[in-house]
Amino acid sequence: MASKGYLVLETGEVWEGKWMGDKRPTEGEVVFNTSMTGYQEIITDPSYAGQMIVFCYPLIGNYGINDIDFESCVPHLAGVITGEDCEAPSHFQSIQSLHHYLEHQGVAGLSGIDTRALVKTIRKQGTMKGKLVFEIPSSLEWGKTEPSHVPVVSVTQPITYEQEGPHIILIDFGYKKSILDYLLKLGCKVTVVPYNTSFDTVKGLKPDGIMLSNGPGNPEGISNILPAIQQITSTYPTFGICLGHQLLALAYGATTSKLTYGHRGANHPVQHVDSGKVYITSQNHGYEVNKTSLKNTPFIPTYHNINDGSVEGMKHHTLPIASVQFHPEAHAGPSDTEFMFRDFIELVGESTYATTS
Ligand SMILES: NC(=O)CC[C@H](N)C(=O)O
Numbered sequence: 001m002a003s004k005g006y007l008v009l010e011t012g013e014v015w016e017g018k019w020m021g022d023k024r025p026t027e028g029e030v031v032f033n034t035s036m037t038g039y040q041e042i043i044t045d046p047s048y049a050g051q052m053i054v055f056c057y058p059l060i061g062n063y064g065i066n067d068i069d070f071e072s073c074v075p076h077l078a079g080v081i082t083g084e085d086c087e088a089p090s091h092f093q094s095i096q097s098l099h100h101y102l103e104h105q106g107v108a109g110l111s112g113i114d115t116r117a118l119v120k121t122i123r124k125q126g127t128m129k130g131k132l133v134f135e136i137p138s139s140l141e142w143g144k145t146e147p148s149h150v151p152v153v154s155v156t157q158p159i160t161y162e163q164e165g166p167h168i169i170l171i172d173f174g175y176k177k178s179i180l181d182y183l184l185k186l187g188c189k190v191t192v193v194p195y196n197t198s199f200d201t202v203k204g205l206k207p208d209g210i211m212l213s214n215g216p217g218n219p220e221g222i223s224n225i226l227p228a229i230q231q232i233t234s235t236y237p238t239f240g241i242c243l244g245h246q247l248l249a250l251a252y253g254a255t256t257s258k259l260t261y262g263h264r265g266a267n268h269p270v271q272h273v274d275s276g277k278v279y280i281t282s283q284n285h286g287y288e289v290n291k292t293s294l295k296n297t298p299f300i301p302t303y304h305n306i307n308d309g310s311v312e313g314m315k316h317h318t319l320p321i322a323s324v325q326f327h328p329e330a331h332a333g334p335s336d337t338e339f340m341f342r343d344f345i346e347l348v349g350e351s352t353y354a355t356t357s
Contacts, residue, residue: 002018155172161184161189168208214241225247
């Protein structure tokens with residue numbers, strides 16, 4: 001029988017549940033995701049490094065874990081919190097249960113939690129730290145907050161995927177495999193490079209375009225790389241996704257701030273400013289680019305969030321640089337905005353300024 005365990009929040013609130021996965025107590029920032037499916041993709045998205053995910057959908061694990069939908073080789077999240085964990089999955093592609101996967105990968109979790117009530121608490125008080133423990137501690141001490149998890153999740157050496165097409169440098173802040181898959185499907189040669197790669201190294205790889213990936217944590221946590229980002233992106237056509245979008249904004253003088261409880265789910269509506277068209281997007285972020293701060297930069301907003309009006313995309317007013325806060329690669333989520341990968345590759349093909357630089 002599963003042992004009892006507790007989620008203890010920074011506020012002192014305690015939630016009792018059934019322990020699942022790895023047996024070591026853990027701590028992290030407690031965030032919630034509203035997606036109804038896609039727990040495997042969510043759990044393996046490196047952007048969740050250091051965070052515990054509360055799944056709003058009441059049951060997870062019911063279709064098991066397959067060997068197709070991983071977004072990274074290993075999960076980096078700090079824990080999983082769910083209403084019910086299905087221990088007997090049923091799906092023709094399933095190779096193991098979620099419970100076993102978490103156990104093998106060293107990720108702890110709690111099931112049997114009233115996630116609806118927990119989400120209401122987070123919505124009201126904002127994302128906060130939490131611990132998963134076997135016994136309620138008499139006093140709460142928190143581990144040192146790391147400045148950024150990006151150095152942990154990023155590759156340490158460049159990796160090239162050879163193909164005949166345009167050469168895209170994917171700067172890895174914790175990229176989801178689906179981003180690489182889209183680029184490869186479109187025929188690109190892709191080199192994944194470490195997050196702190198210098199301008200000279202990028203130039204030496206003779207890129208046709210740059211993709212700035214998603215990734216974990218506060219974008220200000222890696223502000224040391226902003227001058228390189230500025231130099232690289234003002235030289236080559238660039239597209240930024242999520243953390244990549246936030247870093248781009250910071251590199252050109254805009255500011256970012258933390259949302260109360262973030263946007264994490266597969267049905268976030270965004271509106272294209274010019275056409276008025278609405279797209280349903282997959283999202284996973286806790287920070288936003290401050291709209292007013294874009295006024296002092298060469299960027300103009302291109303998309304905004306229908307729910308809270310926050311900036312969801314921007315483009316440079318003269319150079320071929322654009323970015324989005326949401327995830328056009330989706331996975332999990334709707335493919336409404338996958339056209340963005342095609343548009344970017346077309347732009348790379350038409351662009352002359354990289355080759356003349
Ligand atoms: N998915 C991402 O790239 C997340 C970006 C950033 N870590 C945030 O939470 O806002």
